[in-house]
Amino acid sequence: MLGDLNLLASYIMQKIQITSLIGNTLRNNPHMALSALLFITGICFLNSKFSMISGALFGAGASLLGAWVTEINKRRTDTEDKKRRESDARKYLAPELKRTIDRALFIHQRAVANFSMASSEYTGHQFSELNDLQKDFIPYMPSLYPNSPQFQNLSGDDATTLVFYYDSLHALDKGVIDWWNREGQLPVNIFLCILTLVDEALTLAESCIKNFDLENLYPPKYESHPTLSSKVETSKKIQKMYERFISKDVKKNSLGKKHSLTSRLKGRAARLVVL
Structure with missing residues (x-):
């Protein structure tokens, strides 16, 4: 009994799926639906007293078909x-996209080095x-984006990815101009700001590399050379490594200064006792 019910339920589900498929097909193809209706109507009238209009119905159905x-x-x-057009647009915009990413990589590497060096005051x-x-x-900065007609041919995802990335470059550019040699600002804070901005830009660049297929368009010259994605990944790993080292050294230096101060205070207290 249970098996029969399962078979019946399966049969009903198949019929529902077929009906749904037919309904979707007819909705998406109204010409075909109307053509089929005209053919069926013509067949129905073929052996009736209205057979004269069957030919007209068949002709109309054929036209719609x-x-x-x-x-x-x-x-x-x-x-x-x-x-x-989307593929051509990606290829057209790819060269300057790669150029900006290469530059962002250089800035990131210099920002890491300068931030590390500026932190030496706190690391000892x-x-x-x-x-x-x-x-x-x-x-x-890009010269083709956003006024190039090819930009309009990009898919929504590709265009959005490009917009976010180039916006991050504008933020980096403004940050460097605003923060550089700002009066009263410590160098470590300036380079930390630059490092944060360029790190965000590289994170967005990773999506651009994937969407615009830069790995295949610009493969490494030699097999031993890293790909563009690998360069970004390596640069970000180096940043995290330096941040860990700096954090440890700052803590160690702070503890050392605290220990030195405690020793000096104890020495003074001992001299006072002797006196």
Whole structure:
């Protein structure tokens, strides 16, 4: 009994799925639905006293069927053309995208080095001037985006990814100009600000590398050389490594200063007792 119920339920579900599929097909292809209706009506009238209109119904059905086929072909052509234009747009915008990412990588590496060196005051290490200039931290800005017609051909996801990334470069550019040599601001804070901004830019750049297929468009010159994604990943790992080292050294240096101060206070107390 239970098996029969399961078979009945399965049969009903199949019928529902078929009906739903037919309904969706008819909704998406109204020409085909109307054409089928005209053919069926013509067949019904074929052996009746209204058989004279069957030919007209068949002709109208054939016309609608032809229109449906034309529409299907147009949809396919439009879809292929849209994909082609999107692909061409990505290739067109890829060179300057890679150029800006390469520059962001350079800025990130210099920001890590300068932040590490500026932190030496708090880590107990010797400070050394790196002689980087403000212009060394200015990102390259795009010249084609956003006015290029090809930008309009990008898919929504690709365009959004590009907008967020280039906006982050504008934020980096403004941050460098606003923070550089700001009166009363410590160098460690300046380079921390730059490092934070360029790190955000590289995070967004990773999505651009994937969406615009930069790995395949610009493969490494030699197999031993890293890919663009690997360069970004490595640079971010180095940043985290330096941040851990700096954090440990700051704590160690703070404890050392505290211990030194405690020793001096104890020494003074001992001298007072002797006196």
